[in-house]
Amino acid sequence: MTPDEFRAAGHALVDWIADHRERVPDLPVAAQVRPGEVRDALPPSAPEVPEPFAAVLADLDRVVVPGVVQTQHPGFHGWFPSNASLASVLGDIASGGVGALGITWQSAPALTEVEQVVTDWLRDLCGLSGEWRGAIQDTASTGCLVALLAARERASDGSEHRGGLQGHDRPLVVYSSPQAHSSVVKSALLAGFGADNVREVAVDPVTYAMDPAALAAAMEQDVAAGRTPAVVVASVGTTGTTAMDPVDAVVDVAARHGAWVHVDAAMAGAAMLLPEMRHLFEGVDRADSLAWNPHKWMGTILDCSLLYVRDVDHLVSVMSTTPSYLRAATDGEVVQYKDWGIPLGRRFRALKLWFHLRLDGVEAIRSRLRRDLDNARWLAAQVEAEPDWRVVAPVALQTVCVVHEPDGVTGEDLDAHTLAWVDAVNASGRAFLGASRLDGRWMVRVSIGAEATERADVESLWDLLREKVAR
């Protein structure tokens, strides 16, 4: 494809995107396809000769758009926000247009240094100390794995350079909350710790936050049994209910055993942009690593997750391998992000953060986050004021966990009622919610925070929730 062909197609595509964003509020929020339907709509082999751009563009409407949940819809309240601010979309487009290869500083100095600059910007905006250094990872799952690998190597005094975890005779143990994201246990298993060495620490029955006394007891028990507490993952904003583990107390406990503390603030991290919310993050500045995702609530398009560490030299010692074909005279003076994570090559993802922050401005981002917090509090107040309705977990951020309990309906019947109700809401096409289990029962998560969601949309949602529960 020539630059001029790209120019014509690109203009058409930009118009398609702008038009699509304008019509998203009129689309059903849920995906409209059955398993296999998209596959069946596509040919079994790739075309030998070029297809016209119009045909490909038409397939976005025919196949792609009906085949995804509309996360940019004002009625999207599933999982967590997955905002794709148009400013950040422009940055992502620019990344493709620049066409740089990020393998070393030398291959793309600007890719590296813009990433340093924007991660420093966000560190400062979050009120973190200047000791922290950040890098962009694809997701907080990967960030968690990288943190656990760094912790493993610190606790084992660099076992990777000897026999690895194989034959390691004093087992290293990982601690997290049962409310932690699935990636925490997954990371522990992938890092080789083994399920027998992963502890679920008890949580407070009301707040669902990790109980530091239980953490202390678990660690002491492991030490007594000849094991080494290696790392605690503190979830600041759990996936189920946005429970906030008390990082300050967790760090105190971990410090007694020299254990690494990784803070998973994938969703909640954006709230650090708001000074009035920082009390929820007390102690984070004393942790060893921190992951949070601008690609969720803040709205820098996926994938853009930040991993901050305080001891970069240690991380690099764990992750670095430098063959001759990647050596350069300037190595000593520069950051080599290849040594801060798993992949060697990286996209110019810093551009989407750079564009987003510059084109939207920080104050507008903060205002939007505050709007969502207000909307969540408003909805929680409505739910609590209504008979038979209950908010089942503290509304620390923008997620409201709700059950509707009709008189006399309990146990499995209540679960069936809850799941049927959420299905009815989703089938309406006007909103999209998810269900999750809490204390052995299903509840409904209303995750507020799509960029498009205004108070009027939350009011409509509340009407819809009541309408569908009474069907």
Added chain:
Amino acid sequence: MTPDEFRAAGHALVDWIADHRERVPDLPVAAQVRPGEVRDALPPSAPEVPEPFAAVLADLDRVVVPGVVQTQHPGFHGWFPSNASLASVLGDIASGGVGALGITWQSAPALTEVEQVVTDWLRDLCGLSGEWRGAIQDTASTGCLVALLAARERASDGSEHRGGLQGHDRPLVVYSSPQAHSSVVKSALLAGFGADNVREVAVDPVTYAMDPAALAAAMEQDVAAGRTPAVVVASVGTTGTTAMDPVDAVVDVAARHGAWVHVDAAMAGAAMLLPEMRHLFEGVDRADSLAWNPHKWMGTILDCSLLYVRDVDHLVSVMSTTPSYLRAATDGEVVQYKDWGIPLGRRFRALKLWFHLRLDGVEAIRSRLRRDLDNARWLAAQVEAEPDWRVVAPVALQTVCVVHEPDGVTGEDLDAHTLAWVDAVNASGRAFLGASRLDGRWMVRVSIGAEATERADVESLWDLLREKVAR
């Protein structure tokens, strides 16, 4: 940013990209900045209020473009090609425009199923059997780590579900070539095997390909010492010289010990698109996993690496964690790519492959690859015909490894001559090459395969090489 603001800015950005691509041949190939120069050009904090789009766009020219190696330049011959075909750039733009969230099939069925379709298309185009299933990873480094984790769990009978590698009493061993990519050893270390359990298998002194007899001997020695051969990484197209490990023989040896065979064809995989090149890949169809990167030579913009496995059920058993908030009624009928790799969330990267294949067509891609192979053979013939010049490794693909040996210059002096010469070429701005060590000496890698590189460019390069060596 509103859709209409995006529309205006997007049109300007598309024009910028088209203009940029047109002028790339006139830019110096090497980056034009010193360490810290980009950082120093940017403000120390993020803007509170929005900046005009024109200011941000201007910074692409002021800061970004001079700060990257121009990998789309016809004189780019560094590392390996990092082509960003404009057709695939359009697909990447569409991904941003759709704004989908790939966490489960249910969150974005089309994201999942288009990925199934395009990975199947490419499997078939590469002549692989229908047993293989593919997923897009960010890079082959990550693909290698995933493969080694799958191998670790097969060899340890699912140790992650017990004590992990900790206390594993019969050490698992990893084998690869000393010519393998740095990510192979890195993956082995991250997966917990430990450096003591990583073997560099001897290579043929002429082809630099792994010696299967040496592999067999190394495995037998480990077995005799009470260790378990767990996985061999066969490099098909090494980074240094594109040496091709003999996969068929490697699979035979590995099979004696039940070891996993991972094929790292990150660069060379694109050559499987050419039936006349498939003989180099004999035995690949019998391996356990295979990674190759459309984002290199084939030209689907970074990041787009394919990981194929034959035993998906095993991979899923290693990678799967499914919390209640991700459970759905349709789970049994669909593919959940979250269980095929490390991250939970994924971008709609399949779109860039889909757009690339459809808008360029496979035949044009094959023609370009053949052009590059021809150009490499032509250059190798010129080098070999010239006194004092030598091609130091077989030209299996599109990379020509060259030294210029003036009469009487040897050892360290020859290294100094080689490095000064490559620096002079790169300083010219007309071409960009890398140096790499082979048999203890520096040599120059001429990696042909930028999308823009035609025969005339290679002829100019050959003139430049001779001009700068005689400076």
